Amino acid sequence: MAAWGERLAGVSGVLLDISGVLYDGGEGGGAAIAGSVEAVARLKRSRLKVRFCTNESQKSRADLVGLLRWLGFDVSEGEVTAPAPAACLILKQRGLRPHLLVHDGVRSEFDQIDTSNPNCVVIADAGEGFSYQNMNKAFQVLMELENPVLFSLGKGRYYKETSGLMLDVGPYMKALEYACGIEAEVVGKPSPEFFKSALQEMGVEAHEAIMIGDDIVGDVGGAQRYGMRALQVRTGKFRPSDEHHPEVKADGYVDNLAEAVDLLLQHADK
Amino acid sequence: MAAWGERLAGVSGVLLDISGVLYDGGEGGGAAIAGSVEAVARLKRSRLKVRFCTNESQKSRADLVGLLRWLGFDVSEGEVTAPAPAACLILKQRGLRPHLLVHDGVRSEFDQIDTSNPNCVVIADAGEGFSYQNMNKAFQVLMELENPVLFSLGKGRYYKETSGLMLDVGPYMKALEYACGIEAEVVGKPSPEFFKSALQEMGVEAHEAIMIGDDIVGDVGGAQRYGMRALQVRTGKFRPSDEHHPEVKADGYVDNLAEAVDLLLQHADK
Incomplete structure (x- = not known):
């Protein structure tokens, strides 16, 4: 071909x-x-x-x-x-302190980022970390902010593992967008x-x-x-x-x- | 007033x-x-x-x-x-067998419904049941279907409990809609x-x-x-x-x- x-x-x-x-x-x-x-x-x-x-x-x-x-x-x-290093750059440039809903495996990328008293949310492909409790926490942080800012590391619908198709971060980004009435900024x-x-x-x-x-x-x-x-x-x-x-x-x-x-x-x- | x-x-x-x-x-x-x-x-x-x-x-x-x-x-x-009794009526009328992603508390409403070899998905406010694993299972069932049908019992963004705002079924409906490229039928x-x-x-x-x-x-x-x-x-x-x-x-x-x-x-x- x-x-x-x-x-x-x-x-x-x-x-x-x-x-x-x-x-x-x-x-x-x-x-x-x-x-x-x-x-x-x-x-x-x-x-x-x-x-x-x-x-x-x-x-x-x-x-x-x-x-x-x-x-x-x-x-x-x-x-x-x-996307994680790219997100860190944006957070620093804009003086933002994220609440992180990310996989433990990527958390080290954010070691140099201040996460106290968060004024935005960063979500990434958290896998099993996308529990109801963790999603609800991210939602509550956003709803407390006057100007809610949500970053999503990618917006893929799903990816393939050897065991089958797996939900990616995109569906969870859409969930938070709808819950909060906002639009996420995609990094990736x-x-x-x-x-x-x-x-x-x-x-x-x-x-x-x-x-x-x-x-x-x-x-x-x-x-x-x-x-x-x-x-x-x-x-x-x-x-x-x-x-x-x-x-x-x-x-x-x-x-x-x-x-x-x-x-x-x-x-x-x- | x-x-x-x-x-x-x-x-x-x-x-x-x-x-x-x-x-x-x-x-x-x-x-x-x-x-x-x-x-x-x-x-x-x-x-x-x-x-x-x-x-x-x-x-x-x-x-x-x-x-x-x-x-x-x-x-x-x-x-x-x-909505659950209304959904059961629709399932029976259309000869559909649901995969259920619902709270244990409402499962009894579906006792009379055949859930073997599912050809649609029903989601409801599952609360903690909205784990990554359960969401991924519902997603995989939908992706296996030639004509994926998703019913959502309501599409509320959130509700209030005495402890604070809680994510409702709507955000999870949006997540599955995006993941599968489909539109849900809302019952409720x-x-x-x-x-x-x-x-x-x-x-x-x-x-x-x-x-x-x-x-x-x-x-x-x-x-x-x-x-x-x-x-x-x-x-x-x-x-x-x-x-x-x-x-x-x-x-x-x-x-x-x-x-x-x-x-x-x-x-x-x-």
Whole structure:
């Protein structure tokens, strides 16, 4: 399926989503998706610039990179754009003190942030931490504020673990938005600011860059709205109906990252 | 504040919301709102017809009535319109087998319903039952269905317990709607079908009826859209900003049910 291969001409930088593209999370940390370890290695040996752009918000960047390296991927912390560090920057710039509804695994990212007497709420993919009690506490903090501010690290609907589909942070963001009558500020894909940071850190302009992800809305739609090209992989949370999405059409659909890299290495130089 | 009292002329039937109007739930069952026991008694001694119209979905109708009677209210099961029995009727009519995400207290209402091999999901105010695991299970059931059907018993944003504001079923309905890309069918206020049942059971036309509730959207807005008049009480989940709601304006605002009944008994006959 390289009829659309010519759309890859002139690509000089590649943003890779992580969960569902490199690996599927799950028991024991999860499993690399077949061919992905080698595909990343081939990309990094090519003349293309590569950066990882994730909405992962259950783990700190250090833990995520540790897991990926353990699975065999060649990746370092400095190559990863992730929402928790981006949120910390915004909190500091705006003098905000968050109430955190986040997974214990990512809490260390907020170590330098003042969380006393909170004047905003930050939610991330808290997994089991999305108990009624924790959601109600976040709701009550927001309702006590004169100007309630809610940050959501991503707004994904769900992701895929080895055991099946799992609710992501997006549904819980929607729940708090509705409960409080507010709109959340999204930190992470598909926010334009987030793609902007990732591209700046990679040193590539949007029109020269391509996003490869498993999320038709967050990865593909978000990147395209920011002027990038985007491929969807048929791994991770991909569902066949994504190829007929009413609003988003990827520049191409590939079976997995290995196929995407094959095509990129064939066509990107042209 | 009886300047708007004349709007009550010609009322012959009164629908009373329960939580936040008659009592506030909470530890030990909750507490009657001052003056409400006597106000209900006075209404029932008057020539006005009275019916209770609730979105309560944590308790069976029998348990709710038991609690109200224990708090001193003159009320019987036959006088209460509640969403769980309404949902059972719909499930039977449409041959649907629900996966239930509901509070244990209301499960008995579904005793006669086949829940094997589910082909829809019913959510209600599950309270602590809204764990990540239970939400994820409901999500997975919906995602497995070719035509996912979600019923929500009400869509309230929150309610008030003696200990503070608590998330209602609405935010969790929104979460599942977003996660699955679907729209729920609401059984309960503000659904027109629900007000229709309550009015039929009371034997009063919409233009002769008034709703008294603490929820500006679910009670007041819903009733008005169905052609009824509606008062908001400043008890329960009422917040001062409700009196300047961008979309809904009650026919009148009263401090509590006792004041509403005073005005009704003064003006309804005229």
